[in-house]
Amino acid sequence: MSIELFRYPTYLFFILLLTSMACLVFIFIIHFFVPKVMIKTYFKEPYFSLLEIKLFTGPPYAYMRTAMMMRLAGWPDCGKNRGIPVTAHEVCPVWFQVLSRVFIRIFLTIVALFLFVGVVLAIAFTAFGVW
Amino acid sequence: MQNADKLTKLASYGKYGGYILAGVGLAAGCVQIANEDNQQKKNEIFVETIASTTVGVVVGWAVGVFLVSNPVGWGTALVLAAGTAAVIYIAGEFAQSVYTTKGSKVDLVTGLGVNSICR
Numbered sequence: 446m447s448i449e450l451f452r453y454p455t456y457l458f459f460i461l462l463l464t465s466m467a468c469l470v471f472i473f474i475i476h477f478f479v480p481k482v483m484i485k486t487y488f489k490e491p492y493f494s495l496l497e498i499k500l501f502t503g504p505p506y507a508y509m510r511t512a513m514m515m516r517l518a519g520w521p522d523c524g525k526n527r528g529i530p531v532t533a534h535e536v537c538p539v540w541f542q543v544l545s546r547v548f549i550r551i552f553l554t555i556v557a558l559f560l561f562v563g564v565v566l567a568i569a570f571t572a573f574g575v576w
Numbered sequence: 577m578q579n580a581d582k583l584t585k586l587a588s589y590g591k592y593g594g595y596i597l598a599g600v601g602l603a604a605g606c607v608q609i610a611n612e613d614n615q616q617k618k619n620e621i622f623v624e625t626i627a628s629t630t631v632g633v634v635v636g637w638a639v640g641v642f643l644v645s646n647p648v649g650w651g652t653a654l655v656l657a658a659g660t661a662a663v664i665y666i667a668g669e670f671a672q673s674v675y676t677t678k679g680s681k682v683d684l685v686t687g688l689g690v691n692s693i694c695r
Contacts, residue, residue: 452678455674455677455678456678458671458674459671459674459679462627462630462671465630465631465634466630468634469630469633469634469637472637493647494583494647495580495583495584496583496586496587497643497647499583499584499586499587499588500587500590500591501640503591504591504595505591505594505595505598506590506591506594506636508633508636508637508640509636509637509639509640509643510640511637511640512637512638512639512640512641512643512644513640513641513643513644514644515641516640516641516644516645517644520645523644523645524644524645525645526645526646526647527644527645527647549641552637552638552641553638553641556634556635556638559634560663563667563670566670566674567666567670570670570673570674570677575673575677
């Protein structure tokens with residue numbers, strides 16, 4: 446068994462890294478299209494703690510708030526642990542709900558695949574003494 | 577009220593921490609590239625810096641997706657932060673190693689104009 450076997454998984458690793466970067470560009474753009482009404486209605490106490498509100502408002506962590514709002518838009522019952530009503534998604538347009546559901550699925554698949562390929566390659570590289 | 581002030585301060589420290597981690601990481605990478613004469617080493621540093629920064633931001637977003645359904649306490653937050661830091665470090669080191677093994681023919685530093693920025 447040779448290290449050459451891992452040539453294509455290695456290319457896949459870098460392709461997934463580049464795809465992740467593309468996702469970040471998309472996240473940067475979509476950040477400005479998160480419905481304001483959703484943030485005003487649900488990104489406040491008592492649903493979120495004061496620390497979370499302060500931390501995830503403005504740079505550098507505001508993009509994580511976008512993740513939360515997109516999850517809430519795509520999966521209405523995901524906020525029940527925080528006491529967010531299951532009707533939360535109704536305040537945002539349908540296109541945002543659909544986009545959130547599609548993008549989060551694609552994003553998590555890419556991240557999971559990236560981490561999986563990374564772990565497999567790391568084990569292989571360690572076994573071959575390359576790393 | 578005093579508690580709210582404390583939380584506000586804590587959030588500010590967290591934000592400064594984020595700026596420092598990302599800024600220092602990128603700046604340190606840039607300085608290292610500038611100080612290195614060997615083109616191969618420059619490329620390795622570049623790949624490591626970009627990979628670890630990208631993975632950091634990507635994992636941060638994934639944590640955001642998780643946070644909305646699972647409000648976390650201090651213990652979980654610390655475990656998440658430590659886990660993320662470990663993943664960022666390993667991803668950077670590993671990407672550099674993969675570049676050295678398989679991609680060293682591609683001169684990213686020159687091709688992307690990093691040479692002219694970090695000099």
